[in-house]
Amino acid sequence: MTTKLAVIGGGLMGGGIALDAARHGLMVTVYDSRANGVEMLRARAKDVYARWVKNGKIEQSDADGALARLRPASSLADIAGADLVIEAVFEDLQVKRDLFAALMPHLPAGSVVATNTSALEVKALSEGFGFADRFLGLHYFSPAEVSPLVEVVRAPATSDATLAQALAFLDETHRVPLACLDRPGFAINRFFCPYYNEATRVVEDGIAGPADVDGVARDRLGAAAGPFAVMNLIRPQVAAHAAANLASLGTFYAPSRTLLAQAHIGADWKLDESKPAADLDAVEQRLLGALALPAMELASEGVSDPAAVDRGATLALKFRYGPFALMRRYSAELVERAVLSLCRRYGHPIPACL
Numbered sequence: 001m002t003t004k005l006a007v008i009g010g011g012l013m014g015g016g017i018a019l020d021a022a023r024h025g026l027m028v029t030v031y032d033s034r035a036n037g038v039e040m041l042r043a044r045a046k047d048v049y050a051r052w053v054k055n056g057k058i059e060q061s062d063a064d065g066a067l068a069r070l071r072p073a074s075s076l077a078d079i080a081g082a083d084l085v086i087e088a089v090f091e092d093l094q095v096k097r098d099l100f101a102a103l104m105p106h107l108p109a110g111s112v113v114a115t116n117t118s119a120l121e122v123k124a125l126s127e128g129f130g131f132a133d134r135f136l137g138l139h140y141f142s143p144a145e146v147s148p149l150v151e152v153v154r155a156p157a158t159s160d161a162t163l164a165q166a167l168a169f170l171d172e173t174h175r176v177p178l179a180c181l182d183r184p185g186f187a188i189n190r191f192f193c194p195y196y197n198e199a200t201r202v203v204e205d206g207i208a209g210p211a212d213v214d215g216v217a218r219d220r221l222g223a224a225a226g227p228f229a230v231m232n233l234i235r236p237q238v239a240a241h242a243a244a245n246l247a248s249l250g251t252f253y254a255p256s257r258t259l260l261a262q263a264h265i266g267a268d269w270k271l272d273e274s275k276p277a278a279d280l281d282a283v284e285q286r287l288l289g290a291l292a293l294p295a296m297e298l299a300s301e302g303v304s305d306p307a308a309v310d311r312g313a314t315l316a317l318k319f320r321y322g323p324f325a326l327m328r329r330y331s332a333e334l335v336e337r338a339v340l341s342l343c344r345r346y347g348h349p350i351p352a353c354l
Helices: 011-022 037-054 059-067 095-106 122-126 160-172 188-204 209-217 225-233 236-244 257-265 282-299 306-316 323-329 333-346
Strands: 004-008 027-031 071-075 084-087 113-114 135-140 149-154 178-182
Touching: 004 011, 011 027, 011 037, 011 059, 011 071, 011 135, 011 323, 027 037, 037 059, 037 071, 059 071, 084 095, 084 149, 095 113, 095 122, 122 135, 122 149, 122 306, 135 160, 149 160, 149 306, 160 178, 178 306, 188 209, 188 225, 188 236, 188 257, 188 282, 188 306, 209 225, 209 282, 225 236, 236 257, 282 306, 282 333, 306 323
Parallel strands: 004 027, 004 084, 027 071, 084 113, 113 135, 149 178
Antiparallel strands: 135 149
């Protein structure tokens, strides 16, 4: 059982993890390198807890107690005594490894260390450190204080005891774990990043506009929001960075020129832009293929259980159908045609199941 949690990084993700854990009765120490980082988190926590009280999710006494359990750390030394330490700093391999090097002298002997990375290799983050057997990935989805799904990524060195403690913590905080192997993109981003990336290529190729693509995603594929709307929520810069982490898997996975350009200018997509005579059937085929191809690959690699992946897609992304369930809604011939078309387009290996 986890009684004391330390979160390193009080921003969007780390802050959400911290304020939710405090709500569930854990003492949470938060370290943030920004001078006002923890103060900003406490202000955010007050707003979130007040909204939950107003909506009847918690009582005012619960909100007051949760806020009291959020405690600032003035240095990494203040995390001593934590049962579990969750790192949620900038998504960069060297930044995270530098943090772990600084953290090592302050780690209690039995504490578990987790990274909230969305796509970096968990093994690469802990390699060479003395806590590799106590290390794993706990990938939360945004907003972390609300979204129930957490990808649990076991690296080769992760011990059974470490995994068990992490799962117990997720149970304590009412989260739904999705077990994944330590592969690029894990389970959800493995298909979600290429899906929104292919949406940008559809626009790049002049087939349709963002409004047309989002309409197809909602009306034909069952997405609660189209890929361009979602990229605006997570920010194009974040979307491009996540896609870039999958580039080692081939050209199909690498971020498009259009996505990189949008990230560079730092602007949101114009969601009302349509193209006259847009080919909606072509959009549907491209998006279907972009979901099916990586799903086939992650299944063949044994990254995660397909049924669990589908459930994760509905929980984290608000898809009506996960990628495997979606494929079953189409004829095998149509799915095969969509996947083979993308393989030819990007020179990508054909999945073994085809």
